Amino acid sequence: MNSFKKGIFDGLPIGLGYLAVSFSFGIMGTGYGLTVWQTVLISMTNVTSAGQFAGLNIMVGMGSYIEMIVSQLVINSRYSLMSVSLSQSVDKSFTTKIRLLFGQFVTDEIYAVASSRGEDIGRRYFFGLCILPYIGWTLGTLLGAISGDILPASVSTALNVALYGMFIAIFVPPMKKALSITVVVLVSICLSVFLYFQPFFEISSGVSVIICAVVASVVGAVFFPIKDEADKNGLDALNSADTLSEEREVRHGE
Amino acid sequence: MGNEFYIYLAVMAVSTYLVRAIPFVAFSRKIRSRFVRSLLTYVPYAVLSAMTVPAIFFSTGSLLTASVGFVTALVLSLANRSLITVAFFSCLAVFIVGLF
Numbered sequence: 001m002n003s004f005k006k007g008i009f010d011g012l013p014i015g016l017g018y019l020a021v022s023f024s025f026g027i028m029g030t031g032y033g034l035t036v037w038q039t040v041l042i043s044m045t046n047v048t049s050a051g052q053f054a055g056l057n058i059m060v061g062m063g064s065y066i067e068m069i070v071s072q073l074v075i076n077s078r079y080s081l082m083s084v085s086l087s088q089s090v091d092k093s094f095t096t097k098i099r100l101l102f103g104q105f106v107t108d109e110i111y112a113v114a115s116s117r118g119e120d121i122g123r124r125y126f127f128g129l130c131i132l133p134y135i136g137w138t139l140g141t142l143l144g145a146i147s148g149d150i151l152p153a154s155v156s157t158a159l160n161v162a163l164y165g166m167f168i169a170i171f172v173p174p175m176k177k178a179l180s181i182t183v184v185v186l187v188s189i190c191l192s193v194f195l196y197f198q199p200f201f202e203i204s205s206g207v208s209v210i211i212c213a214v215v216a217s218v219v220g221a222v223f224f225p226i227k228d229e230a231d232k233n234g235l236d237a238l239n240s241a242d243t244l245s246e247e248r249e250v251r252h253g254e
Numbered sequence: 255m256g257n258e259f260y261i262y263l264a265v266m267a268v269s270t271y272l273v274r275a276i277p278f279v280a281f282s283r284k285i286r287s288r289f290v291r292s293l294l295t296y297v298p299y300a301v302l303s304a305m306t307v308p309a310i311f312f313s314t315g316s317l318l319t320a321s322v323g324f325v326t327a328l329v330l331s332l333a334n335r336s337l338i339t340v341a342f343f344s345c346l347a348v349f350i351v352g353l354f
Contacts (some may be wrong), residue, residue: 013338038259045267055266062258065265072269078301079270083277085297088285096279103275108305113337115298157314158349161323164310167302168324172326174299184296185303192304205309212304213297220296221289238341 007128013133013166014109019140021049022160023151026144028053032060036145043141047107047134049077050206080179081213082111091120098123105130109163116170180224188216290292323348 001011003045022043029039034056054071083106087099092103102123110133114121133224175182195208203211285291314320326347330340 010337012316013336013341016338017341034259038263042263042266046262046270048270051266051270055262058257059266065261068262068265069269072266073273076270076273079274081297082301083274084281085294086292087278087281088291094282096282099279099282100275103278104271106274106278108301112298112302147309154349154352155321157316157352158323158345160313161310161320161327161344161348162341164306164313165323165327165341166337167306168310168327168344169331169335169337169340171299171302171306172328173334176332181296181299184300188304189307193308195307205305209273209301209304213300216300217293217296220300221292225288225292226295240270 003122004128007125008131009128010113011095011110011129011132013162014113014129015136017109017159017162017166018136019143020156020162022140023144023159024156025049025052025056026048026141026146027148028144029056029141030145030148032056034059036142039145040138040142042201044138047105047137048076048079056076065161074204078108078206078213079111081210082108082115083107086111086116086121089115089117089121090126091122093123094121094126102126102130105134107133108132109166112167112170116174123141155194180220183223184220185214187219188212191215277305314352316352317346319352 025043026039029042030036034042042052042056046055051072054075055068058068059073083103086106090099105126110129112125114129117125171181171185175185189212191212192208195211196205259332285294310324311317311320314323327340327344330343335343
């Protein structure tokens, strides 16, 4: 399978998950009085879940533009972290123009799948990877905006778990192979649970993710620094790299 | 909503885009620092686990069905099933338990 097709294949579960999530955004958009076209346009130009829901509320409530900017920066700030991480894993085919173009498609899920490859990401692969999620996100919004609440609650509720299931499928298998990742994940989860339930201050989920990611990754970097091999990056530089990447190939090839 | 919509849309889309694109372009060289490279190696796992827990438990409106979905995903992931298999069966598990 060439890398473009491989990307499309890997994007399939993301696209299906997005179909479900953006469906509810579509319902909400027209429910708030936007036209179908306007609702779809938001999804096509933003490609982000939490940011869009927050942005929609500000639009409808006629909030200030400053409020809009600040909310988007705060909620979406985690993408900056992902972009920095991704910038180190892409190969030389990612010129500045390509980066400016593909920067739009750095979503939680695309980032997650791309960075779990354990090898340099080529632009053909990345392009393929973005296609189905983008279609899914747009189409789901359109269907939701047109049809309103047609899915039975039991189905739409079940679909809410799809993307989380996919996340689990990405971060759990490496935990079996590398103690470092297990520690990082457990630190991150404990902190995330603490931030969610602590009564002291209000915190958005976007900011919470950043705090957890930075703290847990620093713990990982301090206690489990990667081997210093200049040409390798990501997981390949970890001790158990070989077994991991072999296994990943098998999983992606299923 | 008339023209204001398009101004809101532009403000929203541009801020979201810049948050993603600027770091992607700014860090186009390989970072040399071993510490930073180690840190970035761990970021994906830290990000994904923090986004999943505890949020998944509140994603279905029922702690029971969400927990069943979580456990299903965990077991299948430990068995190295593919992304789509894990996602599909955790949804199916939530759906089935939700019927009762």
